[in-house]
Amino acid sequence: MPEPVTLRPRGGMIIATLALVITAAALVFIAVDGGLLDLARWAWPVVLLGWGAWLLYLRPFVRVSEGFVEVSNIVRTYRVPWSDIDAIDSRFALTIRTRGGRLIRAWAAPAPGARQALSTQRADVAHAPGDDDTRRPSDAEGTASGDATGLVRRELDRHRREDVVAPGDVTTVGQTVVTWHPLLIAGTVALAAAAVASLVLPHG
Missing domain, CATH: 1.20.58 (Methane Monooxygenase Hydroxylase; Chain G, domain 1)
Structure with missing residues (x-):
């Protein structure tokens, strides 16, 4: 990337x-x-x-880079190295589970509301990354959670396949860094x- x-x-x-x-x-x-x-x-x-x-x-955003995923919520920011990601979900929002068990939900990537979720068709999630049995309306392209989750999943898959480490980037490996904004x-x-x-x- x-x-x-x-x-x-x-x-x-x-x-x-x-x-x-x-x-x-x-x-x-x-x-x-x-x-x-x-x-x-x-x-x-x-x-x-x-x-x-x-x-x-x-202010909230999700930033995907070569070294990490950065999730900035209202008053707290998480910088998650690819090596520290255990699983990704989109049920309530883009949610990253770290290898230590921490759940990080992205305020900037919420799942669609009930009305939009009920109107979502299988075709809307057909091209979303993930297994057919685990895809949800929140994975649909064009939704905040679906776009963010799809991007993070694709990039995580690439890192795992290629064992990518950004040159000189020590944040690519190691633990998630949490920063409060006092x-x-x-x-x-x-x-x-x-x-x-x-x-x-x-x-x-």
Whole structure:
């Protein structure tokens, strides 16, 4: 794989974009209608809406590269070397089980909803990687879970066949690395507190 491939759900990106547009429009309206003082008072709940949309729908991703699979969820990122992957599933979302038994579900690759799953035909999953008996609607091409799971399965199969190790990449072998993002957590808590205070505290 010459270049990393990054996946985000298209539906989530649309929701986030709409939320950010609404956030920007609301801030402009507050500033024009009430001035900077009202903006300072009431902007926090509006900004929290936009921040939440970015955090839930734009920030998470699945990145597949020569050395590892990177699953970035809301406030935590997993870097999984190919050698540490034991199994891959798509039942609720792209799910990677490591050799140590850890289950990593990708927020950016959720399984389709019940309505879409019920309308999925066998032909929709016919070309998905995996055994016929284990294929699910969540493996269907065009779904967030199906596209991500298929990509990871194909690349994992290639690594196992060819015993691929990226030159100079020590992350290709070894253990999964988990990284928390404390600044995101602290920023979200602070913004939520400011939004609550803006709504409940009296304004003269």
